[in-house]
Amino acid sequence: MSHSTENIRNIALAGHAGSGKTTLFEALLHAGGVIQTPGSVERGTTQSDTDAQEKARGHSIDSAIASIDRDGCHINLIDTAGYADFRGATLSAFAAVETVAIVVNASNGVEHGTRRMMAHARERGLARVLVVNKIDTEGARLAMLVDTLRDEFGPECLPVNLPAQGGTQVLDCFFHGDGATDFSSLAAAHQQILDQVVEINEATMGAYLDQGEGALSREQLHDAFEQCLREGHLVPICFVSARTGVGVTEFLELAGRLLPHPAEGNPPPFADGQGEAITVDGDPSKHVIADVFKIVNDPFVGKLGVFRVWQGTIRRDTPLFVDDSRKPFKVGHLFRLNGKAHVEIEQAIPGDIAAVAKVEEIHFDAVLHDSHEEDGIHLAPMDYPHPMFALALTPRHKGQEQKLSQALVRLAEEDPCLRMEHHKELNETVVRGLSELHLKVMLERMRERYGVEVDTHPPRIAYRETIAAHADGHHRHKKQTGGAGQFGEVFLRVDPLDRGAGFEFVDEVKGGVIPNQFLPAIEKGVRQAMENGAVAGYPMQDLRVTVYDGKYHPVDSKEVAFVSAGRKAFIDAVGKARPIVLEPIVDVEVAIPEASVGDVTGSLSAKRARIMGTDTQRGGELLIRAQAPLAELTDYPTELKAMTGGQGRYSLDLSHYEPVPPPVQRQLSEAWKPHVEED
Incomplete structure (x- = not known):
């Protein structure tokens, strides 16, 4: 099916673990005619949880993508993991959508993951929809839950439909305001959301006040509704039962009629090579700009780069560059993802989510483009949680060190919250993740996919060192070995900086006493000393080094001499600067x-x-x-x-x-x- 950007809806399903996102994903695909029968999480037959670990554990670990073509609308759905341990894959999906549908368990109400996802979506400027699932659960107090959602997230949270008959049906209260529900009044809910929507736009409000609701066309209501979503003035609440399918078709209708399409969402935070904000306008005829938000290392297809197109049109045989690379790759095959299936397509337009395979240089958060005019363009990075849980790894079988390294690189390519380090001084390989469960799943995948088994032990804590006072340092490096000698003399001072400030190197040399070509060598020596630490062997940070004097010899001064002089002058200064x-x-x-x-x-x-x-x-x-x-x-x-x-x-x-x-x-x-x- 061909579609335009205005017909596309990109929606991520997010929320707390156990809220029913994957079951809703299946129900939506079934209602949209993509699958004949919804899969089951318990039986491991869903379109999204296809990984062996997901099936064994009964919950999502990665994000999964599928699309629905319904009533002239192309809806890209992304099912995300609910456990905080796998937030990296969840947050990366936010870079590809205009709307986040945050699924809430009707029995459990607002949970920790609900708050996290609402906050992340708000910070990213995305439209938010609260989807209350499991409305037919016995004892669910839905009217009270609406009050709780509004207390928690603000009065802009309003129902656009309401459950009726004990959760066996839902009634639209935006376009239609008549009928009895499990709430006190559908008409009151209709009036409440109408008042919220029309007040966003002066022209719409004027027409409504002068002539009443009947004066507003569906187009006017859509435009006002979309503006409310974009500006956070409205967070719709929808009621569904993913298990029985109640409200699922109504949610798809809401997506097609009222949720923002790619040209209506808030502009993505792109910047140029100098960090200046730039506008990507979604014109299909302009140069291609696409952002890679997911990497999959598929044992059959190879590396798969999944991207969102923001501008231009990608077709098969299109030459594309990855970031600032000089050599393009040619798009041999272009795919749309439907769960684990890869459907080949002819082109991807602005708003589309697509994938290319077997491009080794592609990586997470890469920008794909077709012209060097776009060199340096990047999407502002998501604020990912810092991986703090760590394990040191040792191959269980000799000779697998290289295989271990390659497996870790592949796994880290797929997960923005997985880090790999190698500590040379200890010959220790350390992997960092968000939790014990996060790393346990990673190690199981490494064994299943790559045949690498490891023994683990706690690594050293990532301590750092700094200084607490100002101090001066000096060193003269002089060597004479019979031929050409080595000479370099450096005077410098060190000053503490605020926590998190990092490192500054300042040149205050006057009169050419140290030629400019030797200053990088001094900085190199300083950085070498900083890596080794001054108190307990940990890297140093949060300090400024200012080189202000020195001497050189026109014949004997060489880079190696100033590396040594810089390193030892720094060590001299740090020893007097109350290192901590x-x-x-x-x-x-x-x-x-x-x-x-x-x-x-x-x-x-x-x-x-x-x-x-x-x-x-x-x-x-x-x-x-x-x-x-x-x-x-x-x-x-x-x-x-x-x-x-x-x-x-x-x-x-x-x-x-x-x-x-x-x-x-x-x-x-x-x-x-x-x-x-x-x-």
């Missing part, structure tokens, strides 16, 4: 049964944690927010399971770095066996 060790402090959110609150808060306090607040959740669950040193949380998964009978959950996000207590610094310093280089 910094430890990572993480934001901890712990969801527990209320009965466990005493044990959990006591345990956190014993780990030098600061309790920042608590929130009571529905169902008697308590959410504790705290900040704690990462080093104290090494065994926390096991401890939390024991304290809560396996019912506790937690997540970590890097907050900032703080100086360690003096006893900890002494312990780290004594354990460090520095390697002293000899020149």
Whole structure:
């Protein structure tokens, strides 16, 4: 089916784990005529959960994409993972859509994942729809849930349809306001949402006040509705039962009639090579600009790059560049994804989601384009959670080191919240993720896909070092070996910077006492010393180095001499600048049964944690927010399971770095066996 940009709707299904996103995904595909029978999460027959780990665990781990062509509308649906452990894949999908449908379990109400997804979608400027699922669950108090949603997320949350007959049907209250429902009045709900919509636009409001509702055409209502969504002035609430299909067709009709198409959504935050914001206008005749938001390493197809087209038209045989590469690749095959199936298509226009295969240089968040006029263009990165949970890996079988490295690279390509590091000084390979479960799934995939088994152990904590005072340093490097000598002399000073400021290198040399060509060598020496640390062997940060004087010799001065002089002058200065060790402090959110609150808060306090607040959740669950040193949380998964009978959950996000207590610094310093280089 051919379609235009105005006929496309891009929607991500997000929300808390267990809200029924995947079941809704199946129900929508069934209602849209894509599949004959909805699949089952329990039986592992869904279109989205096709990975062996997803089937075994009964929940989504990656995002899955499928499309529906219905009533002249092309709807791209992205099913996302609900567990916070797999947020990377969920958030990456937000870069490809105009609308996020946040699915809420009618029985459980507002949960932690509901809040997270609402916040992420709002920050990205995306239209939001609250989809209340499982409305036919016995005991679901839907009217009270609407009040809760409005209390939690604002009065702009309003129903566009209402359940009736105990959740066995839904009635439209936007275009139609008559009929009895399980709520007190469909007409009242109709009036409430109409008032909210028309007030966004002066012309629409004027026509409504002068001539009444009958004076407004469906086009006027659509334009006002879409503007409300784009500006966050309205968050529609829709009611469905994905299990029975109630409300599912109505949701598809809502998507086609009222949700924004790609030309109506808020402009994506693209920037040029200098960081200046630029507008990508969605013109199909202009140069191609597309953003890769998902990578799949398929054992049969090879590497698959899934992208959203923002401008221009991609056809088979189109030559495309990846970022600033000089050499283009030719699009041999262009695919549309329907779950695990790859459907070959002729072209992809602005708003389309498509994929290309077997392009090795393609990577997550790459910009594809067809002209060097677009060199340097990039989509503003999503604010992904920082991977804080780490494991050190050792191949179980000798000779698999290279295979392990290649497997980790492939897995990290697919997940923006998976990091791989190799610590040369310890010969230690470390992988970092969002949680114990995140890394456990990654290791199982590595074994199943690539045949690599590993042994694991806790890695060193990612401490850092810095300085607490100003100091000056000096070193003269002089060597004479009978032939050409080496000479370089450097005077510099170091100053502490604010936490998180990083590193600054400043040139204040006057009169040419050190020629400009040797300043990069001095900086190289400084950076070498910073990597090795000054107190306990950890990298240094948050400091400024200013080179202000020195000497050189017209014959004997060489780059190697100034590398050594810069390194040792820096070490001299740091030794006098009160060096300190910094430890990572993480934001901890712990969801527990209320009965466990005493044990959990006591345990956190014993780990030098600061309790920042608590929130009571529905169902008697308590959410504790705290900040704690990462080093104290090494065994926390096991401890939390024991304290809560396996019912506790937690997540970590890097907050900032703080100086360690003096006893900890002494312990780290004594354990460090520095390697002293000899020149």
